[in-house]
């Protein structure tokens with residue numbers, strides 16, 4: 001599904017990623033962590049095809065990540081969702097559905113029992129940060145992508161919303177989607193991930209499968225300074 005070959009990303013004089021090599025199979029749920037500025041978001045943006053590496057290759061299902069064929073199977077929920085504040089929730093979802101040629105009604109039904117229930121007609125700019133986060137996640141994944149990239153998905157969410165997100169992740173695992181969850185604090189996702197990747201200063205320091213132990217245990221073993 002994912003093939004990252006010797007990828008470096010430089011911004012002016014600053015290097016965000018250095019010679020990163022990384023691969024992922026269908027059905028993996030990978031926890032990507034590391035300190036601030038370690039290169040996590042840069043890696044996700046390269047996987048989503050939103051940026052090109054300075055050197056190296058990023059391929060999704062054999063296609064360059066920037067190609068339409070790769071981007072159409074990918075859903076990227078950014079840390080700060082890029083939403084149109086002047087639209088209502090319903091209008092926003094109608095727009096997102098139109099982009100993907102999807103019917104709106106089944107998507108609106110998914111708002112039941114979420115923070116957005118009963119808020120179809122609220123302007124997006126009047127939503128709380130947690131509601132915006134939920135709308136961003138839904139907008140990024142309503143086309144049923146096989147590769148889901150989540151950047152700090154719990155930021156701004158309360159415990160109930162985090163629990164709902166965990167249920168969603170379990171569902172995606174059952175559907176064998178490939179999911180990469182980028183998070184500063186991995187405790188909430190430790191039991192769901194099968195693999196842990198730790199970035200430090202643009203280098204992939206650790207990339208371990210965690211079939212026999214929880215991500216938390218592996219993380220503490222590999223990097224005792226991580227926040228758990």
Ligand SMILES: Nc1ncnc2c1ncn2[C@@H]1O[C@H](COP(=O)(O)OP(=O)(O)OP(=O)(O)O)[C@@H](O)[C@H]1O
Pocket residue numbers: 011012014015016034035036037038039040041042043184
């Ligand atoms: N567009 C850009 N222009 C200049 N520098 C950038 C750009 N994007 C990222 N960087 C730099 O690359 C490095 C890695 O940034 P990145 O956002 O990938 O880190 P991160 O691990 O996601 O950090 P955080 O946990 O704080 O979100 C940082 O030093 C950042 O300042």
